[in-house]
Amino acid sequence: MSAPVHNDNAIAGEDWARADFYGLLSHLFSGQVTEDFLARFKQIDRNEIDITTPLGFEFAELLRAIKGLSAEQINQEFTDNFVGIGKPDILPYGSYYIAGFTNEKPLVNLRDDLSRLGITRDEKIVETEDHISFLCEVMRYLILADDPPLPFSEQRAFFHAHLASWYDDFAADIEAAANTDFYKTVGRLARVFFDVETQSFDFESTV
Template identity: 40%
Template sequence: MNTELSTDPFSEEVARAELYGLLASLWLAPPDAGMLDQFRVAVTQAPETGSALEAPWQALVARMRAATVESAAAEFAALFQGVGKPEVFPYASFFLAGFVNEKPLAQLRTDLAAIGLTRDAALLETEDHVSFLFEVMRYLIAGDDAGVSNLEQQRRFFRAHIQPWIEALCKAVDAQPAADLWRAVAAMTLAFVQVETQAFDLLEA
């Protein structure tokens, strides 16, 4: 997906967009040495001190600092790349319809087309992979096209394509004995989605 993002450092929305981007990266692939180094030397503060995100963020930072490239890659493979059937399928269709490439994916593609977004042909994952959905949210928050990147589009997309299934994904990861770093990723994801849900609830009140 090709998008252009605003880089206004004073925008409060930048933090939301960046967190969606980070989570998208962690759900798509194990962290490389560069990302692990960033967590060891730079990332120390919670997104908002005293918020619901503080404890899960600190836990994620701790697990990232304890991980190695090798341990992270092995855990990611054990959870999401098992021979035959993976332990966890991070796709909306699987959790909403019981199988991958089902009706939820078709509806998602229709909704993406309506806002002018298409899948990059180079991507291996389908559009209902959690990382792709988080990247869409990132774009809807921080993109330059106000006709697409606005609060109402965020609300609609989140309600339709993230909120209905993301808790089930996070719980599925948490239940896996092999989960360590991704248990923290799942906890951070769930906490963030709950904050987002509450914010959209207030918007609709």
Template identity: 30%
Template structure:
């Protein structure tokens, strides 16, 4: 069986230059997953324009597992978007990230327009304001406006059965939380990292579409579309509003592709 993903990189995004390398040990994984945009990776992009293109022919994705060195353009684009969302939601923005975001452009597709909106927001939002917005949305005094954890979205409480099921599914895939990470594994940023790793093989072998679909359906598609919709609609979200839109649109693309 094959899946048709209506995603195609007409010109391979420049951002893939940084994204397809593993940075310092950080985040989730065994080996520990990447740190999105390490200093050396940022040096690779200085002065480059970053282009995301989502228009073009359909791409056929085989269910056979492929090595990280042979990820095709459509899958690399998926990996890039998952990693972009992971970095944006993992911690407050820093100056290098904002600089990179201002270089991004999208095509005329709805998702491409959202990428362009994020670039514009990055250019119009100061570092302090973007960091303050992250704190208000996700941290707050005790808790932010939004609680970006699967257990909370699915049950109304933290550390519930959805988290236990996720841990059970992570184990055979060779994924484990790093010792220096305190948040539960069902944080939205962690799940974005995990999906990227399953596609490109960061946690061992690249996983088949069947494995990707199962993990997505059980732990990502079950709640993140609602989270991204809430983020996009949140009155306190200015810099992060296009992040919510990117996530909402991309989750819909992934769900539609997996169902074909």
């Protein structure tokens, strides 16, 4: 799945930033981080980041962690913790956190919503649609879609249905895992970003 072709003027700056964060998390949780991807972030000056906000602080911490790592090291840590042999230490699937097992009713509900939105999974992707990486990419798609534009309510409904109830537990499991180092930083960034999204969606729902 890829984001749609869009009119730059139709996307607000705040939404571009949100889409970029979702894209960042999707890539980091894909297990297929590339050197080209890391190079873009290694060029960012951490001193230019506003660390007085929780999101800015955690993003600066991510930049610090990325500086000393290769794509191979990051992907290996992902494999060791999120893939592994047998049952991995951390399961990055919404169904596991919502229902207690993978490939359960939450995945069926998700596929129904994806079908309604006209979103299909690339056949090359082996993971199920409730994988955190895929869900972040869907959110990015929903933000950037403009042919036709999707109402903010669609973003809010998808987030609440498929991410809001389990991201905190997922981040806590990353934090508690014995063999995560870099991904502890990613987990903290994800939690703070999703907290901001939750607050934004809740605020908009009251307006």
